[in-house]
Amino acid sequence: MSGFTVILCLIFAAALGIDTTQNMTYQIFTFLVSILIISTIFSFFFRSRFSATRTLPKFATVGVKLKYKIIIHNKSDQTQLNLKLFENFADPRPTFKEFIETPEPEEYKRTSLDIKLGSYRWLWLVSRKQCGTAKTLELPALKPQSKTEIIGEITPSHRGLMRLVSLTIARPDPLGIFNACQTISAPQSLLILPQLYQLPPIQLPGFSKYQSGGVALASSVGDAEEFRSLREYRPGDSIRKIHWKSWAKIGKPIVKEEQDEFFVRHALILDTFQPEKYSQILETAISLSASLASDVQTQESLLDLMFVGNEAYCFTFGRGLSHTDKMLEILASVGACRDQDFDSIIPVVLEKISMLSGCICIFLSWDEARKKLIEYLEQMNIHTLVFILSENKTDDFDNLQKTEFIKYNLAKFHVLNIHNIQQELMRL
Known part of the structure; x- marks a missing residue:
């Protein structure tokens, strides 16, 4: 400075x-x-030689400071004093097309001149693509021909892939005007997961249902119900159920007897349909989805994450199929669907609807298309928990809650203001 x-x-x-x-x-x-x-x-007299390595975890979370280890090797024969360390990110500048096509959120606009020049839009896009900031570190004395371990700190601000390209060691001149710098190449990446909200105990809707083919159908094709016992072969039994080892031991056909599986299966429907590429309401919806996915106990149940990006997706988690970390990793990369209607998600829901115990919907708005989906779930006797996100919780929504929402028997509605989301979630 x-x-x-x-x-x-x-x-x-x-x-x-x-x-x-x-x-x-x-x-x-x-x-x-x-x-x-x-x-x-x-x-010009700063000629010392250094090498450095950093140890990063696989994930970080928006809003949670990440501390990690950096090891610096001083390869010179002199003790190095008064040094600073900077993290260098990959070029976060947006392309001209991104700058023109991506309006910044309203809270980033300040004056009419800012809107014309696009200064806040540029700063917002740079901040978003960089995904966070790194703290400048004051290094301790680095002894000659030795390695020193220090703790770095990164503050994630946006979900996505954070790319680090190098580390810079700087030494200021005695007057504190210039920094003599040496840059050490150290390319690494870090996936920033969505922000997680604290949730009160939430009673998810629905009850156990028969799952044809058991859990195996969620990950492969075939009939693989839960094993119960062995018995002698009866005419009409499938050859696939013959237990060959028992047949070889006893000398007569033995088959495996299985029982049907009943367990809870929920759908988590994430609404990504909006004309803008980025918006605060979509980011809040993704964070709410991540919070619910982390909070739901999937050890004895299944959770189907459904959303539409470039195409319609459905990912199944729980009961050993996949872990919550994988779901958060997917949510970290979700983008807005700008070229399709809300109806494009309905075929994904219909494919799983016969097996669903209940459904959780996170909507960016409330209109006829979303109402149609809730009405269909109601007709199919699917219990539904609906979160409608709003930038301003107006009297219109209050009137809807008193009139339109109450006509549903199996759907429970919550309207949440995104600017006060944590407090409103705790009041559920």
Whole structure:
């Protein structure tokens, strides 16, 4: 910061001191130039050699500070003092097309001039693509020919893939104007997961249902129900159920007897349909989905995550099929669906509807298309928990809650203001 101050003063002094016969400002200019020359010459003597490695976890979470280990190797024969360490991110600047087509959220707009110049849009896009900030570290004394371990700190601000390309070790000159720098290549990436909200105990809707083919149908094709016992072969038994080892041991056909499986299976329907590429309401919906997915106990149940991006997706989790971390990893990469209607998610729901115990819907708005889905789930006797997100919780929604929402017998509605989402969730 002091270096920028000196350069600004230098420019100001040069502008005022052009006519040396009228004032003495040129002397200030000469003094500042001398300081800059001395600082620049001093930076040439920074010739130490370093190497560095960092140890990052696989994931981080928006809003949760991440501390990680960095090991710096001083390869010189001198103790290095007064050093700083910077993390360098991959180029976060948006392309011209991204800048033109992506409006910033309303809270980033300040004045009409900002809107015309797009300054806040540029800063917002840079911040979003970078996904976070790293703390500048003051390094301890680095002993000669030795390795020193320090703790770095990154604060994730947006979900997505954070790319780190290098580390820079800097030493300021005695006047604190210039930093002599050495950059160490260290490319790594870190997946930033959506923000997680604290949730009260939520009673999910529905009850156990028969799952044809058992859990195996969620990950492969075939009939694989839960094994119960062995018995002798009866005419009409499937050859696939013959237990060959028992037949070889006893000398007569033995088959496996299985029982039907009943367990709870929920659908988590994430609404991604909006004209904008980014919006705060979509980010809140994704974070709410991640919070519910993390909170739901899937050890004895299944959870189907359904959403539409470039195409319709359905991912099944629980009962050993996949872990919650995998679901969060998927949600970290979800984008808005801008070229399809809400109806495009209905075929995904219909494919699983006969096996569903209940359904959780997270909507960005409330209209005829979303109403149609809830009415269909009602007709199929599917208990539904509906979260409708709103940027402003208006009287319109209050009136809907008193009139339209109460006509559903199996659906429970919650309207949440995204600007006060945590407090409203705790009041559920």
